[in-house]
Each structure stands twice: as structure tokens, then as C-alpha cells.
Amino acid sequence: MSEQKAKSEVVSQLVRLARRERLSYDDFAYVCQQARKKLKLKKTKREYRLPHLLTAEELTRFFKAVRDGGQVQHEIILQLLMFTAVRVGELVKIEVSDLDLAACKIFVDQGKGSKDRYLLFPQAFALVLRAHLAAHPDNRFLFETQRRGAYTVRRIQQIVQQYRLNAGLSDAVHPHLFRHQMLTFLTGEKLSDAQIQLLSGHASKKSLEVYQHLSLDAVESAYQQAVKRLDLGP
Incomplete structure (x- = not known):
């Protein structure tokens, strides 16, 4: 299993854990924030496409x-x-x-x-x-x-x-x-x-x-x- 795939699996496990424990939104956000820091995950940059315009x-x-x-x-x-x-x-x-x-x-x-x-x-x-x-x-x-x-x-x-x-x-x-x-x-x-x-x-x-x-x-x-x-x- 690649390193990136392993990290993604950890994130998936966190989501399942949060659902099972019924964490509040704030608690879940905190857990995710700490997991990102620990795993050194970076958010992918959102791509913006220029809209097509009419002449x-x-x-x-x-x-x-x-x-x-x-x-x-x-x-x-x-x-x-x-x-x-x-x-x-x-x-x-x-x-x-x-x-x-x-x-x-x-x-x-x-x-x-x-x-x-x-x-x-x-x-x-x-x-x-x-x-x-x-x-x-x-x-x-x-x-x-x-x-x-x-x-x-x-x-x-x-x-x-x-x-x-x-x-x-x-x-x-x-x-x-x-x-x-x-x-x-x-x-x-x-x-x-x-x-x-x-x-x-x-x-x-x-x-x-x-x-x-x-x-x-x-x-x-x-x-x-x-x-x-x-x-x-x-």
C-alpha cells in the first residue's frame, strides 16, 4: 500500500470512528485538524477555470x-x-x-x-x-x-x-x-x-x-x- 493510500485509509477510519462515537462537529473538526498535522496532509489546491463568455x-x-x-x-x-x-x-x-x-x-x-x-x-x-x-x-x-x-x-x-x-x-x-x-x-x-x-x-x-x-x-x-x-x- 502506498504512503498516500495509507494516509487516506487513516482518514476514512477517523470518519467511521466519529460517526460511531457521535462526535460533535467541533470535536470532529479538531480531530481532523490534529490528524492532518500528524500525517502532514496538505489540502489540494482548487482549480479555477475561466468561464466561457459570449462574444x-x-x-x-x-x-x-x-x-x-x-x-x-x-x-x-x-x-x-x-x-x-x-x-x-x-x-x-x-x-x-x-x-x-x-x-x-x-x-x-x-x-x-x-x-x-x-x-x-x-x-x-x-x-x-x-x-x-x-x-x-x-x-x-x-x-x-x-x-x-x-x-x-x-x-x-x-x-x-x-x-x-x-x-x-x-x-x-x-x-x-x-x-x-x-x-x-x-x-x-x-x-x-x-x-x-x-x-x-x-x-x-x-x-x-x-x-x-x-x-x-x-x-x-x-x-x-x-x-x-x-x-x-x-
Whole structure:
């Protein structure tokens, strides 16, 4: 048996022991920490792959296919995904009461990591959202299906795939892609890392000190100026 395999077996035995003795999480974490030190185990580095992005031409084709589909709510959903870089799991939970149309902000209640935060959207998009709400005055959620319930993440994924096919795009397109697209765009518009992290909701220990001196108000002007140059087609 190789040395690495022997160490892995020890770890497996520790897991079985912890289950049998019903160790608490803290006790189990302590045992694992000590075992790693004793065995000189190192955590494998996580590999990060750069996301595939659509070209400007592909992005235009995609949103043209959305407009040609004639489903206004679908168009608003997908534009909001792009403009706000919101996670799709957060998008489907947005309620009408979370919107502040005057301030062009959306409150995200208990987003990823159980963190509350705000999203920004373009000032011109406030008119679109206002019209959407006027057309659906009884909505609880910002976006609701014909059965008057919130969309599921799976349904949003299906909608994106349908428009990908309609646009004739061969590469994979998924809701999270629009988050990557927007954050990449804002990076190209020279927003700072700290500003983008605040807009995206990314948590980084390295940026905590910066966050203490940076508010959403300080980012809003740069965001609004940048998004005016975002072209999703006619």
C-alpha cells in the first residue's frame, strides 16, 4: 500500500470512528485538524477555470432571439440577470417589496452565504420594471408563472436554453453566464475589484478592510455610467 493510500485509509477510519462515537462537529473538526498535522496532509489546491463568455455578436444574437420570442417577461428576466449579475437562485426569490425603483436598487434577502445585500440596476430599466409591476399588480414575487408561483431555477435554465437554440448558438449558455458577462464587462469599464465585489456579493477576506470604507452609494455612480455603454442590441 502506498504512503498516500495509507494516509487516506487513516482518514476514512477517523470518519467511521466519529460517526460511531457521535462526535460533535467541533470535536470532529479538531480531530481532523490534529490528524492532518500528524500525517502532514496538505489540502489540494482548487482549480479555477475561466468561464466561457459570449462574444458581443453572440450576446446580441441571444437577446434578439429573446425579443423575437415575444415573451416580455422572459426578456425582463434575462435582462435583469445581465444588468445586476444576480445569481439565478437569488433572482427567483426576489419579491415586489424588495424593489426600490426610485433608488434603482433591489434588496436580496439571505443570498448566498446567508448574506443580505443590494443589487443595482440601470436607471432606464426602472421604467421597464415599473411597467412590469403595473401589468402584474397582484404579484408577490417579482416574476411569477401562470400558476401564480415563483419561477424555479430549473425553469429559468430551460428558458435560457430555449433562446440559445433559437439564436443558433452552439456553445453552452446558462443563467450564471450572464453574471460572468456582466462582471467581466464592469472590469473592462475600469471599476475596481472592491467595487465589483460589492456589486456581485462575493465575499473575500482580503477585501474586508476595503468594505469597511466602501458603501453602495460610492459604487452607484460608476455602475450607472458603465452600464450606459452596455449594448444588448436594439
